[in-house]
Amino acid sequence: MLIYIAIYIEKFSNKRVKIPKIYKRKPLKVTLYKNQKEIRLPHIEKVLTVDLAKDKIRAENIQKEIASNYIGGRGIGVKLLFDMLSPNIDPLSDENILIFATGPVTGTIVPLSGRHVVVSKSPLTGTIFDSSAGGFFGRELRRSGFDVVIIKGASEKPVYLEIDDGHVDIKDARDLWGKNVRETTSFLSKDGFKVSCIGKAGEKLILMSSIMSEYTHACGRGGLGAVMGSKKLKAFRVKGSRDINISDEEKMKKYVAESMRLLNASPVASKGLAYYGTPSLVNLINTMRIMPTDNFRKVHFENAYKVSGEYIAENYDIKKKTCYNCFIACKREDKKRGIELPEYETIAMFGPNSMNDDIEKIIQANLICNDYGVDTISAGSTVSCYLELEGGNDIETPLKEIVEGGPLSEGSLRYSKRKGKEGSSMSVKGLEIPGYDPRGVLGLALSYATSNRGACHLRAYMVAPEILGKPKLIDRLSFSGKSGLIQIFQNISAGIHSLVMCQFSSFALSEEEYSNLLSAAVGEKYTSEEFIRMGERIYNLERLFNIREDISYSHDTLPERFFAEDRISKEEFDSVLDEYYVYRGWNKGVPTKEKLDSLGLKKEAKFLVERDS
Amino acid sequence: MWKEIAKFGKKLVDGGYLSSHFGNISVRVGDSITVTRSGSMLDEITEASVVTVDLHKPSSLDLIASSETIVHREIYKRTSALAVIHAHCPFAVVESLLNDGSIEPYDSEGKFFFHEIPIVTGNIGTKELAENVATSLEQHKGCIVKAHGTFAVGKILEEAYVHTTMMEHSSKIKYYCDLTKNK
Numbered sequence: 087m088l089i090y091i092a093i094y095i096e097k098f099s100n101k102r103v104k105i106p107k108i109y110k111r112k113p114l115k116v117t118l119y120k121n122q123k124e125i126r127l128p129h130i131e132k133v134l135t136v137d138l139a140k141d142k143i144r145a146e147n148i149q150k151e152i153a154s155n156y157i158g159g160r161g162i163g164v165k166l167l168f169d170m171l172s173p174n175i176d177p178l179s180d181e182n183i184l185i186f187a188t189g190p191v192t193g194t195i196v197p198l199s200g201r202h203v204v205v206s207k208s209p210l211t212g213t214i215f216d217s218s219a220g221g222f223f224g225r226e227l228r229r230s231g232f233d234v235v236i237i238k239g240a241s242e243k244p245v246y247l248e249i250d251d252g253h254v255d256i257k258d259a260r261d262l263w264g265k266n267v268r269e270t271t272s273f274l275s276k277d278g279f280k281v282s283c284i285g286k287a288g289e290k291l292i293l294m295s296s297i298m299s300e301y302t303h304a305c306g307r308g309g310l311g312a313v314m315g316s317k318k319l320k321a322f323r324v325k326g327s328r329d330i331n332i333s334d335e336e337k338m339k340k341y342v343a344e345s346m347r348l349l350n351a352s353p354v355a356s357k358g359l360a361y362y363g364t365p366s367l368v369n370l371i372n373t374m375r376i377m378p379t380d381n382f383r384k385v386h387f388e389n390a391y392k393v394s395g396e397y398i399a400e401n402y403d404i405k406k407k408t409c410y411n412c413f414i415a416c417k418r419e420d421k422k423r424g425i426e427l428p429e430y431e432t433i434a435m436f437g438p439n440s441m442n443d444d445i446e447k448i449i450q451a452n453l454i455c456n457d458y459g460v461d462t463i464s465a466g467s468t469v470s471c472y473l474e475l476e477g478g479n480d481i482e483t484p485l486k487e488i489v490e491g492g493p494l495s496e497g498s499l500r501y502s503k504r505k506g507k508e509g510s511s512m513s514v515k516g517l518e519i520p521g522y523d524p525r526g527v528l529g530l531a532l533s534y535a536t537s538n539r540g541a542c543h544l545r546a547y548m549v550a551p552e553i554l555g556k557p558k559l560i561d562r563l564s565f566s567g568k569s570g571l572i573q574i575f576q577n578i579s580a581g582i583h584s585l586v587m588c589q590f591s592s593f594a595l596s597e598e599e600y601s602n603l604l605s606a607a608v609g610e611k612y613t614s615e616e617f618i619r620m621g622e623r624i625y626n627l628e629r630l631f632n633i634r635e636d637i638s639y640s641h642d643t644l645p646e647r648f649f650a651e652d653r654i655s656k657e658e659f660d661s662v663l664d665e666y667y668v669y670r671g672w673n674k675g676v677p678t679k680e681k682l683d684s685l686g687l688k689k690e691a692k693f694l695v696e697r698d699s
Numbered sequence: 700m701w702k703e704i705a706k707f708g709k710k711l712v713d714g715g716y717l718s719s720h721f722g723n724i725s726v727r728v729g730d731s732i733t734v735t736r737s738g739s740m741l742d743e744i745t746e747a748s749v750v751t752v753d754l755h756k757p758s759s760l761d762l763i764a765s766s767e768t769i770v771h772r773e774i775y776k777r778t779s780a781l782a783v784i785h786a787h788c789p790f791a792v793v794e795s796l797l798n799d800g801s802i803e804p805y806d807s808e809g810k811f812f813f814h815e816i817p818i819v820t821g822n823i824g825t826k827e828l829a830e831n832v833a834t835s836l837e838q839h840k841g842c843i844v845k846a847h848g849t850f851a852v853g854k855i856l857e858e859a860y861v862h863t864t865m866m867e868h869s870s871k872i873k874y875y876c877d878l879t880k881n882k
Contacts, residue, residue, distance in 0.1 A: 348811055558858050570727060570781045571854055577779070598814070598840065615837040618779045668729040 134232045134254065136247060138317050139180055139239025143254050155686065157604065158189030160216040161584035161624045162234060163205025167214060168627055168690060173634045177209035178291055178316040180240035186227065186322065187234045189586035190607040193225030193330050193410065195342050197349060198588035200225055200410025208308040210293045210497055211516040211540045214631040217310050218583060220409035221303035226280040230326030237317060246321040259320035263289060266457045267298045274323045283321035284311040285459030290491040291315050294464035298456060302426045306461040307517065308539060333609025341602040345595055352594035354554050355414055359590065362395030363418045364430035369394045374553065376526035378439040381470040382512045382647060385523050387438035393445050398427060414590060428452035434521030435466020440473055440481050451485055458489040464497055467518035471498040471510050515540035515641050524644060525653045527552050529568040532662055535642050536572065538628040544589050546575035556593045565658055569666035577621030584624060623685045626677050630690055639675025700726060700733050701749045707860045708741035711786055716867055722786040723765035726856055727775050730754045734764050734771055766824040770850065773829035778836050780852035782859040787848035788867035790874050795843040805876050809869030816866055817842040841866045
């Protein structure tokens with residue numbers, strides 16, 4: 087079936103206008119790839135490319151090969167970015183590309199499927215970067231007629247992108263520029279639109295800026311909000327009423343029922359998180375003595391209870407908030423004030439890691455970060471770093487400096503380097519470490535070090551087996567067997583982020599259930615191993631991207647602080663890292679020719695051959 | 700590593716999942732497989748009872764490795780498994796003789812974790828068996844070789860052990876239920 091989608095361009099007007107204003111629209115013919123057969127792809131298929139510099143919009147089907155090999159979400163975003171981006175460009179220049187992507191199960195009856203992914207080159211880390219958010223935006227995007235939206239170039243003046251049931255407009259956002267997330271979202275979400283936007287932080291190109299969906303759902307990490315700001319793209323709003331295609335509805339119902347049985351039987355998913363939300367981790371992490379405290383100089387916080395999930399439940403009138411089709415509902419709101427409450431990572435960074443036991447101050451810090459559009463982990467960790475170097479316990483002053491674009495806003499690594507104290511930045515590849523001290527969770531330590539986007543707990547999600555015992559409890563204080571495990575979990579997570587499903591589904595679901603859900607969604611059989619293999623392909627392609635950017639294996643490490651006093655033996659760490667490379671089929675962090683050929687990445691690896699010859 | 704293999708070898712024999720000589724256990728370590736030796740008793744494993752062989756190709760050490768090493772190797776080559784247990788679980792063998800294709804567990808745990816347990820064919824130690832088992836385990840956590848026994852995979856040995864015991868449990872429940880229904 088030839089896809090013809092009505093696309094309309096709105097020429098940018100130089101006149102100052104009130105928003106929204108109806109412009110004359112010109113229809114644009116859809117351009118398909120050369121030799122593209124007229125087929126109805128059950129995969130992720132409809133890609134919209136918006137060139138803000140040239141005021142051009144194009145819609146096309148994605149190549150079947152890409153859809154089949156990269157699933158959707160993170161995978162397709164990574165593939166498109168790799169193919170489209172020239173090496174060594176400035177992430178905040180108009181050459182960078184921003185990709186919003188959904189996956190084949192986004193917005194369907196699959197539980198925990200309300201997420202979308204944004205992929206770009208990070209201005210914070212210089213690496214390839216995917217960041218995802220929950221809520222309802224992803225579902226609405228698919229219902230609006232598009233699965234993936236690529237944003238190229240930069241507008242001269244502030245604009246926002248609108249998709250209204252297949253109709254695309256670039257609209258004037260000058261009246262919105264200078265406004266924060268709450269005000270922008272409130273204005274643009276009228277008439278049923280779902281809104282992703284940046285606050286003042288993104289406008290000021292602050293390197294830890296987030297993209298916020300529906301007020302509180304953050305594509306938080308990596309500074310992708312600054313990329314959006316550099317394009318003068320204030321917001322992206324969508325509305326749709328189209329059905330989302332499922333290839334085999336009967337099978338999908340069966341697999342969803344099986345998945346729900348497993349999720350309901352999981353105490354972490356159906357009880358712990360459902361009762362206290364993610365702050366349920368505070369007391370557990372502290373008891374295990376892996377709570378980042380005093381900028382990772384300690385592992386236990388005496389007053390942790392005062393910032394815990396239990397304390398919040400006892401002292402606040404709480405309302406649960408959920409994403410699309412999620413029974414866990416891990417988000418929390420203060421019913422009286424109608425404000426969002428912080429999640430675990432935010433509490434860990436602005437609380438114990440900054441030696442602060444005042445939950446109200448953390449709540450306020452969270453509100454400020456969400457409104458300005460700033461990643462709470464990077465901001466909190468940078469505040470902790472500042473307090474280590476400058477002294478004191480006031481979190482408000484450094485946070486103010488961050489959101490207003492002062493020197494601290496460049497993140498802990500650049501700040502500490504300027505101070506001549508690089509060792510005080512608790513980061514990997516420039517991305518601040520989240521709320522689990524790696525000295526007490528050695529699999530996570532290896533996972534932080536080998537992550538393609540920098541320190542991230544979600545790349546392999548070793549929190550599940552090493553801390554929560556899911557699917558099996560493994561010894562968190564031993565490196566034994568971890569190198570093999572990490573690469574499998576990294577591959578599986580890449581698959582989950584490409585479906586796109588919430589990471590919390592992995593408390594109960596395995597590659598078997600994920601591959602079944604994928605198969606039913608797209609109508610082609612994927613085995614468990616094929617699902618893992620796709621994750622491996624994505625992980626290797628990300629690695630190739632980073633190598634092309636001259637990010638070498640020397641970046642696969644941890645801050646020296648963790649090796650001090652032999653808390654983590656550097657010798658043992660290096661040995662396990664080498665073992666990890668063996669499992670990966672990599673040589674000093676670089677995928678071997680055999681590995682790349684086996685994953686079908688020969689073409690992508692051409693630059694390696696040219697470089698080495 | 701042999702200590703971990705010894706621990707689960709003893710548990711398997713003590714639990715009645717196999718008799719001492721029948722079955723084998725392996726773990727993947729980088730590009731190698733550490734596997735129980737042919738003729739070793741699984742409840743009395745020592746350091747000398749295991750051998751490390753190449754993951755990618757047979758070597759001279761295969762001579763003393765378990766006769767099913769060919770199957771273990773094929774599983775590791777084609778799946779992301781890091782541990783494999785082969786056991787001659789009695790009820791699983793009975794169910795494989797009573798059914799073809801696969802069995803669907805009746806018990807809730809079996810339903811949750813397996814959905815279905817495939818039954819595959821092939822003679823002991825053959826390439827055909829290795830291919831059939833590996834193909835099956837590309838999608839499932841465990842399978843039963845007809846008239847022979849179970850193969851289960853895991854990311855750690857404990858997981859492969861759980862999958863083995865669950866296959867036997869599901870087979871036992873199904874056998875007794877069917878027996879009662881057919882009275």
